[in-house]
Amino acid sequence: MATSDRRTPARDMPTFSIRLEPDLRRRLEEAAFKAERSLGREISIRLWQSLETPTSALTMDQPTAGKDPAIHDGEPVTAAQRELIRRFAVLPFEQQMALLVLLRGFPPTR
Numbered sequence: 001m002a003t004s005d006r007r008t009p010a011r012d013m014p015t016f017s018i019r020l021e022p023d024l025r026r027r028l029e030e031a032a033f034k035a036e037r038s039l040g041r042e043i044s045i046r047l048w049q050s051l052e053t054p055t056s057a058l059t060m061d062q063p064t065a066g067k068d069p070a071i072h073d074g075e076p077v078t079a080a081q082r083e084l085i086r087r088f089a090v091l092p093f094e095q096q097m098a099l100l101v102l103l104r105g106f107p108p109t110r
Helices: 022-034 039-052 055-059 079-089 093-104
Strands: none
Touching: 022 039
């Protein structure tokens, strides 16, 4: 996130208005609150991350149309899996990517 680390004072940035779905806005506000950031800063960080992330990494989080995102391989997500997702979501982007690289070396055992 090298480019976004060079912060421009808010008063020097142009404003930009967008329409957000209520659920998306709520989730962004929750994430911003947990990270102790403003909503605008949270959105800015996430946009920078999306531009610096390979496309293949971005698509793995997107639910397939018509499928419940809480379902994996036809099975409900367990409480432990939800806890892992929750903890992963609050990690800084660099740590998330490092963890994914590490986990890719360990195939799931079922």
